[in-house]
Amino acid sequence: MPRIPSRLIPVLIVLAGALFYFPFLGRVHLFDWDEINFAESAREMIVTGNYTRVQINFQPFWEKPPLFFWLQVLAMKAFGINEFAARFPNAVIGIVTLLVLYSIGKKIVDERFGLLWALAYFGSLTPHLYFKSGIIDPTFNLFIFLSVWLMAGAVSAYGTPKATRLAAFSGLFVGLAVLTKGPVGGLLLGLTFLVYWGIQRFRPILSFLNGLLFFGCGLAVASVWFGLELIKNGFWFFEEFFRYQIRLFSTPDAGHQQPFYYHFVVVLLGCFPMSLLAIRGFFADTAGARSDSQSERAVRAVSFRRWMIILFWVVMILFSIVKTKIVHYSSMAWFPVSYLAATVLYGYLNGYLKWNRWLTIGIGIIGGVLAVLIAALPLIGMHTADLIPYIKDRFAAANLTAPVEWQGWEWAIGTVYGLLILGLLWLRQKRPVGSMVTLFLSTPVLLWFVLPAIVPKIERYTQGAVIDFYEAKQGQDIYIEPIGYKSYAHLFYFRKPPPTNPKSYSEEWLINGPVDKPAFFVTRNINLDQYKYNPNLEIISEDNGFVFLRRKPAFK
Known part of the structure; x- marks a missing residue:
């Protein structure tokens, strides 16, 4: 070095x-x-x-x-x-x-x-x-x-x-x-x-x-x-704290x-x-x-x-x-x-240890697979319409309908990374120090490009629509809750204030009780059947697999 x-x-x-x-x-x-x-x-x-x-x-x-x-x-x-x-x-x-x-x-x-x-x-x-x-x-x-x-x-x-x-x-x-x-x-x-x-x-x-x-x-x-x-x-x-720690070790979380x-x-x-x-x-x-x-x-x-x-x-x-x-x-x-x-x-x-050919094989295989996956993600994103008919999960299929704009060059990030791995393995004997240092610098450089160019687009598929909904509701005097699945996103992105009505912690009360202000709910399309026939709930939109419902206050 x-x-x-x-x-x-x-x-x-x-x-x-x-x-x-x-x-x-x-x-x-x-x-x-x-x-x-x-x-x-x-x-x-x-x-x-x-x-x-x-x-x-x-x-x-x-x-x-x-x-x-x-x-x-x-x-x-x-x-x-x-x-x-x-x-x-x-x-x-x-x-x-x-x-x-x-x-x-x-x-x-x-x-x-x-x-x-x-x-x-x-x-x-x-x-x-x-x-x-x-x-x-x-x-x-x-x-x-x-x-x-x-x-x-x-x-x-x-x-x-x-x-x-x-x-x-x-x-x-x-x-x-x-x-x-x-x-x-x-x-x-x-x-x-x-x-x-x-x-x-x-x-x-x-x-x-x-x-x-x-x-x-x-x-x-x-x-x-x-x-x-x-x-x-x-x-x-402390009883509750330690009871949770024991439960975490002894029972599988969902x-x-x-x-x-x-x-x-x-x-x-x-x-x-x-x-x-x-x-x-x-x-x-x-x-x-x-x-x-x-x-x-x-x-x-x-x-x-x-x-x-x-x-x-x-x-x-x-x-x-x-x-x-x-x-x-x-x-x-x-x-x-x-x-x-x-x-x-x-x-x-330092010359004390000879290189093992299994290291070359392992680095080539895992590095190659990683490169292919990163190169494939943008290509999949640009052809989601062709893939949707083959996806059996309705929620995942609907996620892929999100309007995400790919620039068309993102696949090159994974491709260059894969070529770099192959090149370093080829140069290893001639330049052992430089090739190993570059090997360990290539992953941070890879992530430096992946995080701004690819990850935000992937996030748009997985949760973009629901977070947009929560952010649009910030500051409104309403109830807002996910139903049918677990999430914390509504708390942070709606900026939920401290509840003034303790009954609002009850999903049953929010859906069927005498609510005192508008209530909005988010569920997934695969969970919708258990809610869509409830006369208190009105479907207001569906976006990328997420279904948004509203309930008007009981006395307003």
Whole structure:
């Protein structure tokens, strides 16, 4: 890799992160469910002035603690209540994450390894994309990773004053993780620690006092919110909160029940290209073993590699057991995957490791499939009328009738990406460093074009009509609700005010009761049969699979 002055590397990382993470954050509407759900909770904090209680639809929201919503609130205070503000915190977290990986990699091995680690994370598909999203996990994952890194350091420094400091900071970041996403923050570190301890045959690796300090710091940070809620509202809130956490682990959420191997496929395909390199990283510690075999640094690198492998398996097995399976549930595994990929890159570029032809095949296949899909999306969009007769799902078929204007060149984005992948594989032997660096830069460049040119058009098919409807109703004194399916879009894009009539939470009352102002409803064409014969409801329009109904007030 080209020699870059050390003092400039953090600056370049910040500039690269700013160039790729911030543009187009507000180019497309928030997506149902999670992005809109979380942004709506932040909006309702601002509307109500209650920053301690997490709400959705102005009712207690049991699923998540408030830290990420606080970050979104700060962004909304600065930039307004919009998509850019909702996604802004993760873009900042993305830059911080790259700096953290570079810094830790530099300490564990050397500066080159730190750069490769940051590059692997920056240049892989879903890890890069999620820093441009408005979901909780990128922030949560950073806190968990830092707690694992610090705990690994505390264990390595067992019996020294340094271990005390590291254990305290590990507890601090676990507390922040718990404040971000709940008890799973402590669970991931706890299970990783227990497995590592078991591999060490349960010999002492952390002093009792340091363990107490870890728990004390974690509890103190988490109590910033949990303790306040306990004092204000008693145990009922916690009963509901923990009951939801248990239900999430033990029962499948609607539409999110997947096979056991689901997350392994998600990581393999979603973390392209680092996932393919990481597979080989499970079998060879090319970075730690070659950094300096006699140094304390090498010992620390070998130990940390073990922590990373354990963390990977803890995440993958735990969330494969969990009944509800969503892509980002296993996203904590992206950190160990990126580490293992960096070890392979480091060994290959330093001549310690020979290239495996299976890597060439894997990169060619997955990269080629990704290129074909991205090239095909615009072509499908430009020929939807020809496809609709073959689609059996009436709602999906109607979605494709949305008036979306394609420019006609968008297919070239995926085509150029595919040709670039093939070219890099061909040049790999002649220019190993340049080809690998370009491979990991090509995905961010791909997304930089895809997000403004293709994603907004895809969003028009999936939810454009319904969000237009909600935005057109902003400021009107009406009720507005989706019926027959679950959505949060009406809350955020209608800018729903706090309800003044508690009966309005009842769908039965809104449809059949004595409503006191006009009520509007949105359903899907496949759900319409259960509503279209109701004499209280009038169909006012149908647009791209969504059906819009109105009910006039009972006494007006």
